[in-house]
Structure formats: C-alpha cells, structure tokens
Amino acid sequence: MSDTEVDTVELINSRRAGFSKLLGLVVTEATPDCVKATLKVREELCTRPEVLHGGAIMAFADNLGALACVLNLPEGAWTTTLESKTNFLSSIPVGQTAYAETTALHKGRSTMVWRTDIKREDGKLCAVVTQTQMVLMPK
Secondary structure (H helix, E strand, O other): OOHHHHHHHHHHHHOOOHHHHHHOOEEEEEOOOEEEEEEEOOHHHEEOOOEEOHHHHHHHHHHHHHHHHHOOOOOOOEEEEEEEEEEEOOOOEOOOEEEEEEEEEEEOOOEEEEEEEEEOOOOOEEEEEEEEEEEEOOO
16 A cells, blocks of 8 residues: 555544444545545344354445445535435354455436445455445535
C-alpha cells in the first residue's frame, strides 16, 4: 500500500461512527476501485446456531459499497443506497473473521454499482452482495 492509501485507511477507520462502529468493521484497503475490510464475528452479530446474521452481512457490504462510492464522488456530492441484493452461500461461525472486498461493476455520473464478496477465514465465499448507489449532487 502506498502512503496515500495508508493515510486514507487511517482516516476512514478514525472517523467510523454510528452503525459501522457498532458493527466493528475495520477497513484494510481503500482506493477508488477497491475497498477491503474485516469484521470479527461476535455473539451479538449472530443468529442461531452462532453464525453471522444475514442482516449483519448485508450491513457490512452496504457500508463498504457506500464507502467505495464516496471515494469516487465529485466535490460536495453524496450517496445513498438505491438497491441491494445478497446471495448467501455459506455461514461464518462466531469467533472467526469475515473478509470483504468491494469492487466496481459500474461507475457512472448518477449511479454506481458495486459487488462485495464476503469470505471466511478458510477463503470460502460466504456471500455476494451487489448494490446500486445513487449519486446525489449538491444543489
């Protein structure tokens, strides 16, 4: 990682607030083309039988897709999630770490589409999330 990427990651992690802070996600890489992060699977994020809850998986991906979009926005613009679709493929047990990688499928002026792959520690793909972010220009 370049010094600029390290500075960006440190800034992002230091400014975590609200739901992303509650989730406990940690950004490990952040460029306009790719965002990577980890999430420790804690009991309070699980469903029975002690595996990461689908809503937590979706929230993890939503945070990363929005962040990736923000890294591509023009000055003063903002974003909101327009659509999100998740395919659940496997579970992640409590105590493990979830690894996510978000990449662009489309970066347009009014919308951006991001794909997030979430894997568990053994590298098995657990979820694929595709989301569309709307670009909101300042008035």
